[in-house]
Structures are given as C-alpha cells and as structure tokens.
Amino acid sequence: MPEKISMIVFSGTDDKLIPVGVISQAAAALGYEVHVFFTGWAMFKLLKEPAPEIWPKEFEAMVPRLKEGMARIKAPTWKDMLKQAKQMGAKVYVCSMMAEAAGLKKEHFDPTLVDDVVGVTTFLERAKGGQVLFI
Template identity: 85%
Template sequence: MSSGKDKVSMIVFSGTEDKLIPVGVISQAAAALGYEVNIFFTGWAMFKLLKNPTPPIWPKEFEQFAPRLQEGMARIKAPTWLDMLREAKGMGAKVYVCSMMSAAAGLKREDFDPELVDDVVGVTTFLEMAKGGQVLFI
C-alpha cells in the first residue's frame, strides 16, 4: 500500500475509447494503491463527461477490432472505463474539466455529470494540483 505521498495526474485530451479505457484502468489502480489521483479532461475528452455524453468513438484504424475487443471485455466481465472511473472516484480520485475548453464549447459546470466532475478549473490550477507527482497525457 502507498504511503499516501504518491500522486498520479492525467491530462485527458482524446475522446476515443482506445484512450479512455486506460484512463479508467490507471485511475482505478492508482486509487486502489492509495495514490492521490487527479484527472483533467480537456479537448474532445470533456464531451464524455456531459450529462448526455457523446457516443463511443473508435479511431478509424481500430474500428475493425472494436467489436472483438468489446466482446472480449464482456466475456471477461471487465467494467467499462466509466465504471472504473466511478470506482476510482469512490476511492478519492478527483475529476476536473478544463475551464477554457468548456467555455469555448459553450459549456458550463451544470452541463457536466455532477457524479463524475468535481469542478471546472483552469490549467494552472490543475498543474498546481499535479505538482510533485507523475503526469500522464492521454
């Protein structure tokens, strides 16, 4: 178990499923290990946190593999990336949305799922939260 001093932060830009699955896996694992977990959704990824999120999207080069992967995930009873993120939040992970990108898209705090999003913040605020830990860009 972690000493509580370990920290992992993610900047999530991509809104495609192939990138969001690792966000779920990493956030859940890090939270389970006792890490401080901060996740900053920006760009296309923030649309996945809306009260009415965009549908799943796979990159064109992976579309042919998507059905096999989805069937395999169901077969092994793997949770969705969103369920893993919810589990991580239950263990203390924090999720933020980029204030600049949300404003550019005409979105406000109340447009996002309140069970998923802790706050809408600027990048400087997020970087201060991430300071001293590992930062992943996904």
Template identity: 85%
Template sequence: MADKISMIVFTGTDDKMIPVGVISQAAAALGYEVYIFFTGWAMFKLLKQPMGEVWPKEFEGMVPKLKEGMARLKAPSWKDMLKQAKSMGAKVYVCSMMAEAAGLKKEDFDPTLVDDVVGVTTFLEQAKGGQVLFI
C-alpha cells in the same frame, strides 16, 4: 509525500478512455492521489448527454473482438472504473477554458463523473510533485 498520479486527457476516443478508467481505478486502489484533467475532445465524454462511442478509424475492425473480450472478462466500463476511482478519492476536473470555448458550464457535466471545472493552473498545482500522463 504520498504517491501521486495525474492525467491530462485530451482525446475523446474510447480506445483512450479505457486506460483512463483502468489507471485511475488501480492508482486509487493503491492509495495514490489521483487527479484527472479532461480537456479538448475528451470533455465531451463527461457531459450529462455524452457523445456516443468513438473509435479511431484504424481500430474499427478490432472493436467487436475487444468488446467481446471485455464482456468475457466482465470488465466494467471506463465510466464505472472512473466512478470507482472517485469513490476512493480520485478527483476529476474539466478544463475551464475549453468548457467556456464550447459554451459549457459545470451544470452540463455529469456530477457523478466531474468534481469541478477548473483552470490548468489549479490542476498543475495539484499535480505538482507527481507523475503526469498525457492521454
């Protein structure tokens, strides 16, 4: 069986989205099967018209320094890292129940980021046998 990592991404704050990009890109580059399931507030980051940056209140004072550091490192955005992971085979899904509750359809999501809108059972079947991270 191939190495496999799956992520359930619930929060839509940018401090959590950066690790989603980093982990998905690194795992895909190492040849892992990568499955990412966006639910809750995180799914709104994948819309064609996404919500803007959101940082936890307690981290707001550190955001400028973090952004400076990321720019100095020439680090790609979390979206670009996620797109890179997808180009290496990672799959990105949005939770169908949460999308429906919010009145959203597959067409509302950025097709360069989202492969499909699926139920949790579909995601769990794909994640079976691998490591699952909750972000």
C-alpha cells in the same frame, strides 16, 4: 507522503479512455492521490448526455472483438472504473477554457464523474510533485 499521479486527457476516442479508467482505478486502489483533467475532445464524454463512442478508423474492425472480450471477462466500463476511483478519493476536473469555448458550464457535466471545472493552473498546482500522464 503518498504517491501522486495526474492525467491530462485530451483524446475523446474510447480506445484511450479505457486506460484512463484502468489507471485511475488502480492508482486510487494503491492509495495514490489521483487527479484527472479532461480537456479537448475528451470533455464531451463527461457530459450528462455524452458524445457517442468514437474509435480510431484503423481499429474499427477490432472493436467488436474487444467489446466481446471485455464482456466475457466482465470488465467494467471506463466510466465505471473512473467512478470507482472517485469513490476511493480520485478527483476529476474539466478544463474551464475548453468548457467556456464550447459554451458549457459545470451543470452540463455528469456530477457522478466531474468534481469541478478548473483552469489549467489550478490543475497543475494539484498535480505538482507527482507523475503526469498525457492521454
């Protein structure tokens, strides 16, 4: 049975979305079954017209240095890493309750990032038996 890792992504700040890309891509490359469930503020980053970058106030002074370093090492964006993970079989979902509360439907989300809009019970069934991370 292959290893399985699932992530519940709540935070919409870019400092937390970078690890979502890194972990999903690495796990998929290792052959893990990967499921990523975007809810809360994070789901707005998956819209066809996504929310702008948001960084925690306490880290704002370090953002330019981080961005320069990421460019220097030619690191892909978190979205590109997530897309690469999807190419290796990872699945990305948006929480149906939060989407409905925000007046959003599947067609509002970027189809290169989002596989489906599902309820938490569906996600938990898919995550069953694996490790679950909350980001």
